[in-house]
Amino acid sequence: MIVAKRKPINEIAEMLAPYKKVTVVGCRSCVAICLAGGEKEVKMLVSALKVKNKKDGKKQQIEGFVVERQCEKEWIKEVEEKVLESDVTLSMACSLGAQTIGDMYPSHLTFPGLNTGMFGVPEEQGVWSEKCVGCGNCIIHTTGGICPIARCAKSMLNGPCGGSSNRKCEVNLEVDCAWAAIYDRLKIQNRLDLIDKVTPAKDWSTSHSGGRRVYVREDAKLTPHQKKGREGVQ
Amino acid sequence: MTDRRPKIVGFCCERHGMDAVVMAARSGKQSDASVRLVQVPCTGRVDGLHILKALEDGADAVFVLGCLEKNCYYDTGSIEGRKRVAYVKQMLSEAGIEKERVEMFNAASTNAWAYPEAVAKMVEVARKLGPIGGGERQ
Numbered sequence: 032m033i034v035a036k037r038k039p040i041n042e043i044a045e046m047l048a049p050y051k052k053v054t055v056v057g058c059r060s061c062v063a064i065c066l067a068g069g070e071k072e073v074k075m076l077v078s079a080l081k082v083k084n085k086k087d088g089k090k091q092q093i094e095g096f097v098v099e100r101q102c103e104k105e106w107i108k109e110v111e112e113k114v115l116e117s118d119v120t121l122s123m124a125c126s127l128g129a130q131t132i133g134d135m136y137p138s139h140l141t142f143p144g145l146n147t148g149m150f151g152v153p154e155e156q157g158v159w160s161e162k163c164v165g166c167g168n169c170i171i172h173t174t175g176g177i178c179p180i181a182r183c184a185k186s187m188l189n190g191p192c193g194g195s196s197n198r199k200c201e202v203n204l205e206v207d208c209a210w211a212a213i214y215d216r217l218k219i220q221n222r223l224d225l226i227d228k229v230t231p232a233k234d235w236s237t238s239h240s241g242g243r244r245v246y247v248r249e250d251a252k253l254t255p256h257q258k259k260g261r262e263g264v265q
Numbered sequence: 266m267t268d269r270r271p272k273i274v275g276f277c278c279e280r281h282g283m284d285a286v287v288m289a290a291r292s293g294k295q296s297d298a299s300v301r302l303v304q305v306p307c308t309g310r311v312d313g314l315h316i317l318k319a320l321e322d323g324a325d326a327v328f329v330l331g332c333l334e335k336n337c338y339y340d341t342g343s344i345e346g347r348k349r350v351a352y353v354k355q356m357l358s359e360a361g362i363e364k365e366r367v368e369m370f371n372a373a374s375t376n377a378w379a380y381p382e383a384v385a386k387m388v389e390v391a392r393k394l395g396p397i398g399g400g401e402r403q
Contacts, residue, residue, distance in 0.1 A: 040359040071314065075356065078317035083360040085321070085398040 032061035033125045034151040034159045035068065038144055040079055046142050047080070047119060053093045054117035055144065056110055056132065058101035058124035065159050067145050068123030070097045076123065076144065101128025107135055115139060150181075167237030167244065173225055175216030180233075182209035188230040270299045271391030273384065274319040274327045276311045278346075279304050280338035282330040284374035292377040300384055307331070307339045308346025308369075313353045316367055325391035326366045328383050333371045343371055362397065365390045 037043075047053050055073050063069025077095040084091050096113055098106040101124035107114070114120050114132060119140040122129035125147040133141040149161040164181045170188075171178050180186045184202040191210035194201025198211040217223050235241065253261065277283055283304060301324075305311055308331030319327045329350055331343035347369045354364035368387065372379030 040356060041361060044360065071312070075314050075317055078314060078321050079356045079360050081321045082317060082357075082362060082397060086360075086362055088398055 032064055032151065033127070033147060034065045034149050034161075035062050035125045035145040035147045037067050037072065037076065037123075038146055040076070040083065043076070043121065043144055044080060044083055047091070047093075047121060048089075050118035050140075051091060052117045053080075053091060053119055053121060054110070054113045055093065055095040055121045055123055056101065056107075056114065056128075057095065057097040058099075058128050059097055060100045060102075060124075062124055062128075062145060063097075064153070065151075066157075068125075068128075073097055073123050101125075102131050104131060104135055107132055111135075114141075165238070166233075166235070167241075168234065170230070173228070173230070174213045175220055175222070175225075177209060177213045177216055179209050179213060182212070186233075188233060190226065271325045271388050272299055272301075272323055272396075273387045273391060274301045274303065274324040275330055275383070275387075276303045276305050276308065276315065276327070276346075277330045277380075278308045278332060278338070278342065279306055281332035281336065281372055281374045282308070285330070285372035285376050285379045288375060288377040289380040294377060294381040307337075307342035309339060309342030309344075311346050311349060313349045313356070316350070316353045317356070320362075320366065320397060323396075325394070325396050326368075326387040328368045328370055328387050330370045330372060330380065330383055333373050336373060343369075363390075363394050366394065366397070 055077055057063070057068045057070060057073035059069060063072075066072060073095040077093050080091075080093050084093075094113065094117075096110045098109055100106050101122065114136060119142060120132055121142050121144045122132055123144040125145060126143060127147075129141050129143045132139075150163040150165060151159040151161045154160050161181050163178055166180050169178075179188060183191075184200055184206075185192055187210065191208050192201075195208040195210060198208050200206040200208050214223075214226060217225055237244075277286060286302065303315075308329050311329050316327050316329070329346050331346045332338055334343050334347070337343045350367055350369040353367050357364045357367065368383070368390075370379065370383040
């Protein structure tokens with residue numbers, strides 16, 4: 032899932048300072064699971080901003096709402112009225128949610144309330160860790176199911192670098208060396224022969240380095256005729 | 266100087282916390298603030314939002330009173346309460362609001378002194394800081 036973190040409240044308050052009417056919109060998907068922008072987090076942020084405004088003697092109308100998935104236009108329609116009647120919308124979703132609102136209402140201001148961090152998994156309650164960078168060409172079938180691109184600081188593809196020591200990464204001694212983990216996993220799977228295979232230099236054009244990526248599935252796309260019919264229903 | 270009394274909200278667990286409040290009352294110990302005591306089944310039930318709402322609605326200071334951490338009726342409820350208080354303190358600091366306005370206290374049922382001490386500490390904080398957003402201090 033996408034893991035994000037709330038921006039510091041003073042930074043949010045500074046962004047919103049010039050505006051009288053603020054709509055805060057959260058998301059019940061990934062950012063709710065990582066406790067950054069779900070229903071409770073929206074309510075707490077709204078309340079904290081109100082307390083701050085009270086302290087600063089500032090009058091500002093702040094209302095909070097939550098949608099099921101902020102990266103999908105259909106769900107944003109639910110709060111369209113509230114978004115448009117405000118001076119600014121603070122998105123408590125990942126950047127995708129904020130940008131979807133921005134794309135739907137280009138003349139309306141939409142600001143981010145979260146810093147979108149990574150593709151991660153919950154390791155334990157309250158802890159999320161990065162496991163994928165979305166490089167666009169997955170190779171974990173050759174690395175025991177562990178991604179060296181995301182988990183190695185240098186994204187090494189053919190074993191650890193010279194800085195790996197006592198199974199720890201030289202970048203941060205708290206972090207396990209990804210290649211030590213890959214070795215262990217391949218050993219468990221009885222596939223250590225894979226460690227000897229040389230992986231050629233990676234083609235990064237499938238990653239963000241190749242520019243903005245757009246994936247299309249032709250069979251799922253609507254034809255102009257279908258689009259017209261759907262618009263008619265709406 | 267006015268006779269404004271600090272407005273303090275206390276979330277108190279219905280086990281050792283409330284027992285300590287009753288014990289204090291039986292001992293004749295009195296507090297001088299307008300404390301609104303909110304009884305909760307367990308301090309683990311207290312959400313950060315409850316604390317923020319109290320501050321938003323006019324409380325000068327908020328405290329949470331629960332069982333001793335290794336003697337919590339629900340085992341880990343007062344640990345949860347402490348963590349939530351800590352998170353609200355962090356949010357208040359980020360917002361430039363004095364984090365001392367929110368505190369967590371723990372008590373055993375027989376600690377008659379615990380509740381009056383908690384109130385006294387919060388009254389001192391509320392008097393020192395005054396209401397949120399100004400107004401007259403005492």
